[in-house]
Amino acid sequence: MKPTAFEEKNDESWRELETALAALDRGKHIEDAARVPQLFRQVCGDLALAQHRMYGRRLCERLNVLVIGAYQHLGAAARRGSGAFVRFFASTFPRAVRREKGVVSLCLALFFVPFIAFITAAYFEPKWIFALLPPEAQAQMDAMYGKDSMEDFVRDKFGSSFAMFGFYIINNVSIHFRIFASGVMLGAGAVYGLGYQGIFLGAMFGYVHTSGNLHRLYTFCASHSSFELFGFILGAAAGVRIGLALVHPGRLPRVAAMREAGKRALPVLLGSTMMLVGAAVIEGFWSGSSVAAWMKHTVGILGWVLFAVYFIFAGRRTADEA
Amino acid sequence: MAEPKLDTLQSIELAEGVQILLRPAGPLPRAWALLVDMLLVGVFFIAELLLMLLLSQVMGIYTGLGTSLLLVFITYWGYFILYEVLRNGQTPGKKMMGLRVVRTSGERVGWGASFLRNLVRFGDMMPLLPQWQLWVLAVGFYFFGVASCLVTRRFQRLGDLVADTVVVYTREEFLEGVTRLREGVTPAAPPMVLTREEQMAFIQFSERASSWSDSRKEEMVAPLAPLLGVRGRECVVRALAVGMWLRES
Structure with missing residues (x-):
């Protein structure tokens, strides 16, 4: 059969599929959607024939575009509904974190070792802090957590909790994303980001320990600390996972190792992002509010305990579906 | 690989x-x-x-x-x-x-x-x-x-x-660029049996010919000269004719 005859014979059904796909591309609802799979299979056959019979580039390209378009619409994932959300937090996320326990432990150490070291160092020798915190930062810490700064938590009087929430979202979640992304650079970016945060926060806490209002600092930070610090650390771990795939791909080629690492890192990244959003909610609306200090402390301690239990035990009984 | x-x-x-x-x-x-x-x-x-x-x-x-x-x-x-x-x-x-x-x-x-x-x-x-x-x-x-x-x-x-x-x-940028073969080229059968890849090469040459200069086309078909028995401009026309014949048959 000549290409022109082949084209004439099938043109009608190709056109039908082309119009259907154009409508779907614009997000329209089409009447005879049930026809699309049938037309798709037919056009697949046509493309295979055209390729085999060497009907030429123009015809093959037209069919190629048509097959790809239909394939993309048929392959679109069905909506997974709210069950997926529950399942993610009940098992997928904690399981993904446990699977990465190596890098997660590494990142925990990368943050907490300098953090605690600096608080301890500052306790014995405050010079360490002055080496790190510039005078402006010290002044700011004085204003927020100094012994004399007595203005109480008045933010919500101005209705500013919401503004603080917005600020924490854009600032903290952006930093979180950036630490993750810089992990791709051989993991070095994430390591640097975590270590930097650890040292800097350690110095700030150390400063308040020596010359500030400790009660006030811990009352403010307690409730969201578990969400925020765990979230940062897990995001960094997800980045280091991908960075390590480049450094140490194991038995896979590097490109394949990165792809696999991406799959493993994705649930960790998604879950930790949700933790940071949670941290921003708590930090914006609860931590600065006038709730009694002991309640904030309780929530803070509970947060750490519950997260530890969650990551160690949640989803263990789920069958290996991942 | x-x-x-x-x-x-x-x-x-x-x-x-x-x-x-x-x-x-x-x-x-x-x-x-x-x-x-x-x-x-x-x-x-x-x-x-x-x-x-x-x-x-x-x-x-x-x-x-x-x-x-x-x-x-x-x-x-x-x-x-x-x-x-x-x-x-x-x-x-x-x-x-x-x-x-x-x-x-x-x-x-x-x-x-x-x-x-x-x-x-x-x-x-x-x-x-x-x-x-x-x-x-x-x-x-x-x-x-x-x-x-x-x-x-x-x-x-x-x-x-x-x-x-x-x-x-x-x-596809090429979709529009595909040559509608010029007048004056009549399809002609290849002088021998060609493999699939060889047929493909002729077909693609005839399809994409319009995107190259004449001298480039002559350069590309130069290795075919002994096969088709002509050289230069003539050889291009023969190659196009074969490509067209393969496509149309």
């Missing part, structure tokens, strides 16, 4: 038993698309600033500030993700350049893949432009992305590698 190829076409076999061809796009068209997208993000930012001023008047300064901070966050990190997932792999810039993000399997890109590739964008855009670094909102030179594009077969930046995606052309 497969033998080196002349073109960048990626052939993928579907479960339906048919091969589709993806044509990955190189760094340059993608850079243009990115430029358009960045301008659009800038427009969004300006709109959000105006909205903040308006909301501050109506609902108080802190509500306005909070709302616009959230909107800026969603625009900066979500612009690419939302467009790519909801518009089947096309941000406005990509649409303008005729590009689309797809999985390397040819399927459409989903939330997870788009989220990954657009967060790793921050790594791809290193080193950052120092004077453009506005607080958490940074713009960069994309050295890492370009370097990664140049060393991978499918022009993938780091984000594409992690998310297993590729940016492809949606339409």
Whole structure:
């Protein structure tokens, strides 16, 4: 059969599929959607024939575009509904974190070792802090957590909790994303980001320990600390996972190792992002509010305990579906 | 590894038993698309600033500030993700350049893949432009992305590698360029039996002939001179005739 005859014979059904796909591309609802799979299979056959019979580039390209378009619409994932959300937090996320326990432990150490070291160092020798915190930062810490700064938590009087929430979202979640992304650079970016945060926060806490209002600092930070610090650390771990795939791909080629690492890192990244959003909610609306200090402390301690239990035990009984 | 190829076409076999061809796009068209997208993000930012001023008047300064901070966050990190997932792999810039993000399997890109590739964008855009670094909102030179594009077969930046995606052309430039054979060339059978690859070469030569200069065409068919028994201009006409004959029969 000549290409022109082949084209004439099938043109009608190709056109039908082309119009259907154009409508779907614009997000329209089409009447005879049930026809699309049938037309798709037919056009697949046509493309295979055209390729085999060497009907030429123009015809093959037209069919190629048509097959790809239909394939993309048929392959679109069905909506997974709210069950997926529950399942993610009940098992997928904690399981993904446990699977990465190596890098997660590494990142925990990368943050907490300098953090605690600096608080301890500052306790014995405050010079360490002055080496790190510039005078402006010290002044700011004085204003927020100094012994004399007595203005109480008045933010919500101005209705500013919401503004603080917005600020924490854009600032903290952006930093979180950036630490993750810089992990791709051989993991070095994430390591640097975590270590930097650890040292800097350690110095700030150390400063308040020596010359500030400790009660006030811990009352403010307690409730969201578990969400925020765990979230940062897990995001960094997800980045280091991908960075390590480049450094140490194991038995896979590097490109394949990165792809696999991406799959493993994705649930960790998604879950930790949700933790940071949670941290921003708590930090914006609860931590600065006038709730009694002991309640904030309780929530803070509970947060750490519950997260530890969650990551160690949640989803263990789920069958290996991942 | 497969033998080196002349073109960048990626052939993928579907479960339906048919091969589709993806044509990955190189760094340059993608850079243009990115430029358009960045301008659009800038427009969004300006709109959000105006909205903040308006909301501050109506609902108080802190509500306005909070709302616009959230909107800026969603625009900066979500612009690419939302467009790519909801518009089947096309941000406005990509649409303008005729590009689309797809999985390397040819399927459409989903939330997870788009989220990954657009967060790793921050790594791809290193080193950052120092004077453009506005607080958490940074713009960069994309050295890492370009370097990664140049060393991978499918022009993938780091984000594409992690998310297993590729940016492809949606339409075929060649579709219009295919030669309608000129008058004066009458189809003629080849002087001997040809293999599939040889037939393919003749057909493609006749299809794409109009995109080359005459001297280039003569140069390309020069090795065929002993086979077809003529040289130069004549040889081109004979090769075209054979290609046409193969196509039409």
